[in-house]
Each structure stands twice: as structure tokens, then as C-alpha cells.
Amino acid sequence: MKLVTWNVNSLKVRLPQVLDWLAAHQPDVLCLQETKLEDVNFPAAAISAAGYQTVFSGQKTYNGVAILSKTSASEIITAIPGYADVQKRVLAATIAGVRVINLYIPNGQSVDSDKYQYKLGWLEALTAWLTDELACHPRLAVLGDFNIAPDDRDVHDPKAWEGQVLFSLPEREAFQRLVDSGLTDSFRLFEQPEKIYSWWDYRMNAFRRNMGLRIDHILLSGELARTCKSCIIDKEARKAERPSDHAPVMVEF
């Protein structure tokens, strides 16, 4: 089974690239973040024509998540239960016996902002919920844009990023607590080349200079981690004309 996460930064703009990517890679499941579309405008017909079913939870301008899959999705949840949030950042579904949890975790903006506190509170609620989900679904994958680089290796310049949002200690500790609830960072199951990232700023020629961060992740329950064969970041997608600033991350198990 091939499972993918990709922050597309507007599905309206990136739809042709998403369709091309589906045709080229034929994943079983593709989780999207930052669709930036109200549900009424979701391009379900075009995606259906490409052979994929869709579930989605979006809003105007910001956020928005979707799951594209070859087989049908059930047990759909669009929010962390009991956590009130008007921002559409969560979509969970069961597909082919795998519990898929697609997340667009808050960015946090800067460590002294209200948005940073919202991010930390959100992560706490998420971890409590995922502990329950793991108990119900031994075959579980949590994937998405986490907006956290967990380790020095995941940052092009850890000294410069120290204490900054996306790499601050409280965020990394929250990520670790999430992992400690019973999940494995699939990327680190395998020997990986150095300086592999999933996001590069549009500015400052960051991509050309490989000034990136690894902030998009696929975390697997023990049962899925044991049979995981690979975790790859498709840097090629970031080279496209008018690319998303994120690259797709793909696991196979």
C-alpha cells in the first residue's frame, strides 16, 4: 500500500500537478493539506475521472484537508473530538483496513504569538485523541504537514533556527510526546541521505540552495512500521513550474 501526504498550497492552483502526480505514482491514498477551498468548490469530478474517490473538509482562503483514495473511505471524522476549532485541519478515515489521519497542524507564526499558543494547545488535544485512536486501530497512519522539524538533521541550519517557530523546543517536545503515544517516524526507519527536506521557502532561492526543513511527516503505528518498506520525499515535485513550497512524502508498506 502506498500512502502519501502533500501540502499543495491551494488545490485550485495545483490541481493539474496533483492529477499528473497521481497518474505517475498511482498511490493508494493521497492526503492533501491547504486545499484552501470550500467544499462546494472541491474538484471531485476531475479527481474521480482520474480514478480516485474523495473526502474533504475545507474552508475559504485558509487550511482545508482532503483524502484521495482508490478504494472507499469510512468512519470519517473532520475534527479532534471534543476540541472546538473553526479551522479545517483534520480529516480521518478508514481505507482498506488502515486508519488514515490527515493533519494540517497549525504553523504558529512566531514563538511569541497567540498562534503559537494555539499550536501547542492543538498538539496537546491531538496527542490525547491519537492515544484513543491507536487503542482502536492497530493499523494506523498519521500523516500531514506537522509544521515541526523534529531534529537537527531536519533543518538546513539548526543554529539559525534554534528557538524559532517550527524548531523551538516546546514544539519538538510536543512532537516527541506524540511519537511516544505509540508512533514511529517512518522516514527514520531507513538510512537516508543527509540534508533531505520537505519544505523550502519560496524566497531567497531557498530551494536551489537546499535551505529547507523536514516538517511533513508520516507516523506509523507499530504494526504498520514493522512492515514499512520505504519512506521517500519526492523532491522532483518541488522543481515544477509554479510548485507548492512542500514536496510529497510517500510510504509503502
Place this chain on the structure above:
DNA sequence: ATGGCGTACAGAGTACGA
């Protein structure tokens, strides 16, 4: 130097991302 670029909404300039 708090910029740089890209997207959305709007119809110019601001908010936001990461």
C-alpha cells in the same frame, strides 16, 4: 534590514504561510 515569494480576496493592499 523582519525584506525576499506565493496565494487569496479583491479589484489595492493586507493577511498569512513557514
